[in-house]
Amino acid sequence: MKNDEFTVLRISETVSESPDVKSFIFDYDLNAKPGQFVMLWLPGVGEKPISVSGCKEGKFQLTVCGVGPFSNAVLKLQKGDKLGFRGPFGTSYSLPKKNGAIATLGGGYGSCPLAFLAEVAIAAGRTVYFIEGARTKERLLFGKRMSEAGVHVHFATDDGSFGIKGYATDILSNLLKEEKISKVFTCGPEIMMKKAIGICEEKKVPVEVSMERYMKCGIGVCGQCAVDDLGICLCREGPILDGKTAMKIKEFCAYHRDASGKIIK
Amino acid sequence: MLETELAGVKLQNPTVLASGILGVTGASLVRVATQNGAGAVTAKSVSLKERKGHPTPVLITYEHGMLNAVGLSNPGIDEFIPEIEYAVKNAGVPVIASIFGSKVTEFGEIAKRISAANPGIIEVNIACPNVDDEFGRPFSYDPGIAGVVTRIVKKNTKIPVFIKLSANVTNIGEIAKSVQESGADGITAINTVGPGMAINIEARKPILSNKSGGMSGPGIKPIAIKAVYDIYKSVKIPIIGTGGISTGRDAIEIIMAGASAAGIGSAVYYRGPGVFSKICSEMQEFMDKEGFSSIKEMRGIAHEK
Ligand SMILES: Cc1cc2nc3c(=O)[nH]c(=O)nc-3n(C[C@H](O)[C@H](O)[C@H](O)COP(=O)(O)O)c2cc1C
Numbered sequence: 146m147k148n149d150e151f152t153v154l155r156i157s158e159t160v161s162e163s164p165d166v167k168s169f170i171f172d173y174d175l176n177a178k179p180g181q182f183v184m185l186w187l188p189g190v191g192e193k194p195i196s197v198s199g200c201k202e203g204k205f206q207l208t209v210c211g212v213g214p215f216s217n218a219v220l221k222l223q224k225g226d227k228l229g230f231r232g233p234f235g236t237s238y239s240l241p242k243k244n245g246a247i248a249t250l251g252g253g254y255g256s257c258p259l260a261f262l263a264e265v266a267i268a269a270g271r272t273v274y275f276i277e278g279a280r281t282k283e284r285l286l287f288g289k290r291m292s293e294a295g296v297h298v299h300f301a302t303d304d305g306s307f308g309i310k311g312y313a314t315d316i317l318s319n320l321l322k323e324e325k326i327s328k329v330f331t332c333g334p335e336i337m338m339k340k341a342i343g344i345c346e347e348k349k350v351p352v353e354v355s356m357e358r359y360m361k362c363g364i365g366v367c368g369q370c371a372v373d374d375l376g377i378c379l380c381r382e383g384p385i386l387d388g389k390t391a392m393k394i395k396e397f398c399a400y401h402r403d404a405s406g407k408i409i410k
Numbered sequence: 411m412l413e414t415e416l417a418g419v420k421l422q423n424p425t426v427l428a429s430g431i432l433g434v435t436g437a438s439l440v441r442v443a444t445q446n447g448a449g450a451v452t453a454k455s456v457s458l459k460e461r462k463g464h465p466t467p468v469l470i471t472y473e474h475g476m477l478n479a480v481g482l483s484n485p486g487i488d489e490f491i492p493e494i495e496y497a498v499k500n501a502g503v504p505v506i507a508s509i510f511g512s513k514v515t516e517f518g519e520i521a522k523r524i525s526a527a528n529p530g531i532i533e534v535n536i537a538c539p540n541v542d543d544e545f546g547r548p549f550s551y552d553p554g555i556a557g558v559v560t561r562i563v564k565k566n567t568k569i570p571v572f573i574k575l576s577a578n579v580t581n582i583g584e585i586a587k588s589v590q591e592s593g594a595d596g597i598t599a600i601n602t603v604g605p606g607m608a609i610n611i612e613a614r615k616p617i618l619s620n621k622s623g624g625m626s627g628p629g630i631k632p633i634a635i636k637a638v639y640d641i642y643k644s645v646k647i648p649i650i651g652t653g654g655i656s657t658g659r660d661a662i663e664i665i666m667a668g669a670s671a672a673g674i675g676s677a678v679y680y681r682g683p684g685v686f687s688k689i690c691s692e693m694q695e696f697m698d699k700e701g702f703s704s705i706k707e708m709r710g711i712a713h714e715k
Contacts, residue, residue, distance in 0.1 A: 149471045153612035184467070188613040192466035229613055231470075362469040366679045367480055368432035368454065376441030378432070405460045406434045407485035 149364060151186055153229040156222060157204075162286050165211040166254060167220050168198060169228065175205040178237035179262035180332075180355060180385040183207065184363040186229035187222075191215045194360045194380070196332075197233060198257035199264065208286070210254040234363050236385040238262050238330050238353050245327030246272035250317050250341050251286075252333025253279055258355060259332055260287040263296050274299065274320055278313030278337070282306035314340045321348045328352070335398040342388040352388040358401055369406065372396055411697065412690055414449070414670050414705040416648050417570040417595035419504050419530045421671060423449035424661065424693075424705055425686040428652050428675035429508040429533060429574070430454050430480065432683070436496030443501035447687035449671065452506040453494060455535045456524070458516050460486035465619040470608060475627025475654070476676055477606055479620035482510065482538060487523050494527035504530030506572070509563075510538045514555075518562040525567040532569050534559060537576040537601040550576040550601070553588035560592035570595040572650065577603055577630075577637040583644035590645040598650040598673060600637045603630045627676035630654045635667045642668020642710050656680055658692020665705060666712040 158170040177183070177197040185207060186192040193215050198208040207230075211217045222228065238258070240247065247266055249259040256277050263273045278301040279285045285307060291298050299316045300308025309316065314337060320326065321344060331341045332355035345352035358370035358379050365381030372379060373395045391397050400410045412423040425448050432438045433453040442448045463483025470477050484490060487509075497505045507529035511517040521532060536549035536559055549555050556573065563571050573589040575582060577600040586597055602624025608617050616622070634653025641649055651664035652673025661672040677685045702708050 151470070151610050151613075151617060153610055186467060186613075186617075188610070188615045188617075191619065227613060229610060361463075361466055361480065362478075364469075364471070364679050365683070366431055366476075366676070367469060367478075368430075368434040368438050369483075371432065371435045371438035371441075373435065374437045374440075376435065376437035376439070378438070402434070402485075404462050405483050405485045406454070407460060407489050 148233070149231055151229040151231050153227050156224050156226050156228060159224055162208060163284050165220070166208060166286060168206050168208040169222070170204060170206045172204055174203055175200050175233060177205060177233035179265050180237040180258050181233040181235050182384065183230040183232035183234065185219070186231070187215065187219055188227070188229060190218045194357070194363060196258040196355070197261060199261045208254065208257045232363065235380055236383060238385050240266055240269060240271065241328045241351070243327060244271065246274065246324060248274040248276060248317060248320055248326045248329045250313055250329060250331040250333070250337070251277045252313060252337045253284070254286065255331070255333030255355070256286045259330060260290060262330055263291060264294050267294050267296060273297065274324070274326070276301070276313050276316045276320070278302070280304065313337065314344060317341060318344050321345070321350060326350055331355070338391070339398045342392060345388060353385055354388060354391045355384045356386055356391055356394070356397065357384050359404055369402070411703055412693060412705060416450070416531060416572070416650065416670055419570060421449035421504060423447070423690045424665065424671040425449045425689050426506070426650055426671050426673045427451040427686070428673040429535065431675040431678050436493035436500070439497040439505060440500045442683060442686065443503045446683045446685070447690060448503060449686070450504040450506055450530070451497065451501060452508055452533060452673070453497065454484055455482055455508040455510045456484045456487050456490045456520065457482065457510055457512070458487055458520055460484065460489070467618055468620070470617050471679070472608055474629030475625055476679070477608055477618060477623035477625055478602065479618045479623035481620065487520055491524070491527050494524065494529055498528055506531040506533050508533045508535050508574070510535040512538065514558055514562055517559050518566045521563040522566040525569055529569060531572055531596070532563065532567055533572045533574050533598055534563050535574045535601070537574065548576060550585065551579055553581070553585045556585050557588040557592040560589045560594045564593040572596040572598050574598040574601055575637070575641070576601045577633050577653070582637050583640045586641040586645045590647050594647060596648040596650065597641055597645065598652060599641055600630070600634050600653045602626045603633055603653070626653070627680070628654045628656055631660060635664055638664055638667040638669050639712065642713065656685070658689045658696055661689050661693055662696055662708060665708050666710070668710040668713065670705065670709060
């Protein structure tokens with residue numbers, strides 16, 4: 146299991162996505178599928194799971210949002226600096242077998258794996274609706290990249306500074322009324338994903354979500370990211386789950402465990 | 411045919427989930443028991459107070475096994491009791507609670523409290539540093555101290571007590587004897603080996619944030635086999651043989667060295683959580699071929715002249 150050991154690479158390019166979000170591009174054949182993640186290692190600082198935000202032959206990208214000491218240290222890195230990673234790990238989004246339009250619903254930096262999925266879906270000849278919600282216009286991600294890829298882009302902001310003022314889930318709800326959508330893919334705050342599952346259930350459209358918990362080993366050994374009551378580790382049997390499985394997880398939208406295993410409500 | 415017994419506790423098969431693998435929550439223990447076929451499940455080691463553990467990276471794999479420095483993270487005994495209770499209620503197989511302390515007196519207190527959750531066995535992880543000892547050496551390195559810990563745990567519970575030993579010693583047989591004399595009902599051996607270190611040469615740094623970590627997996631199996639062989643020679647109490655067991659043949663090997671059951675940790679990574687059922691059917695196949703009809707017949711057979 147070679148890809149489970151660290152590979153250290155130099156950053157070949159960086160892209161500033163928003164004031165506190167940056168993408169790092171590496172020249173490396175990662176062979177990741179949309180929804181999968183890597184364990185990103187900044188030597189001397191730490192290691193965190195980061196979802197793959199793009200992957201083509203010979204190149205992949207990771208998008209990091211400054212939320213804590215680790216991610217803020219990564220944001221300071223420049224082209225030519227070294228980063229380590231192991232992976233890709235976890236389950237991936239699966240496009241429906243039959244042709245048909247798909248929709249993605251991302252909240253905040255939840256759009257990272259969805260941008261990757263959208264590009265894969267376009268390459269497979271699908272019609273893609275890319276819905277994204279953020280607090281303000283500055284925080285919206287991948288608008289240009291998605292438009293250039295030929296995706297239908299819909300934005301919602303809390304303050305109405307761009308797109309509609311309101312919730313991204315409202316856009317999804319309307320879209321499902323107006324268009325024939327064969328599957329929905331979502332990633333973001335659990336409350337948004339739960340709402341999306343409800344909307345899709347009503348319209349009988351299958352949906353996949355991305356659910357995360359505190360991860361340490363990334364390979365299904367340490368048990369830190371096991372969820373109640375299914376007892377599955379999200380690093381191995383997640384992060385991508387179908388909506389029905391997510392709804393069976395008692396702690397979905399309710400609580401999580403911290404680094405010690407203590408329940409945080 | 412695969413039934414076995416650990417100090418009066420009956421197991422349908424000899425595969426036991428080792429401590430620290432998957433067992434952070436009650437639900438994950440139940441899953442390993444009910445869906446993956448483990449004969450018993452051991453929870454993550456718990457201490458009196460919450461411990462955050464070491465910063466990541468805490469676990470890496472290498473060619474012949476893995477290195478971990480999780481750092482005994484746990485939410486503390488009071489938060490953890492509901493997890494054990496949930497497992498005891500729903501697992502349908504014996505649940506082994508694992509405890510550790512940083513002082514001798516702590517072991518007694520935790521043993522008393524965990525007994526309320528009624529696990530089938532209490533396993534005592536003594537491979538952790540003793541803060542009372544000026545050298546900070548693990549309790550498991552000294553026969554006298556290992557005996558003192560055993561007595562205090564026994565005094566505080568009626569549940570069978572297994573002491574988990576480290577192989578990082580030159581006299582594991584002596585330590586086993588001391589814990590048996592102090593009243594231990596069984597022994598689990600071995601904990602991780604080393605510690606070892608891995609350096610990434612591009613990063614020019616040790617990979618684990620703790621720099622070093624305990625070694626487990628296939629690479630340590632010969633050490634585990636030898637440890638169990640030596641313990642079996644020294645004591646009468648049952649042994650959960652742990653360390654690098656990944657296949658049915660490995661499980662038989664450690665049973666022939668003297669174990670009554672086989673602890674399985676790292677193999678969850680190599681073969682997935684279904685490793686327990688896989689090992690059982692591989693054992694069955696071997697036993698059919700070689701004409702064995704019980705675990706008992708094979709236990710310690712390698713010692714026969
Ligand atoms: C990630 C990890 C965490 C562990 N945590 C504990 C623990 O909390 N308590 C304990 O007694 N042993 C712990 N161990 C040791 C295992 O229970 C076992 O003794 C050791 O890994 C050897 O078995 P294996 O080769 O089958 O993994 C841990 C091992 C690993 C790999």
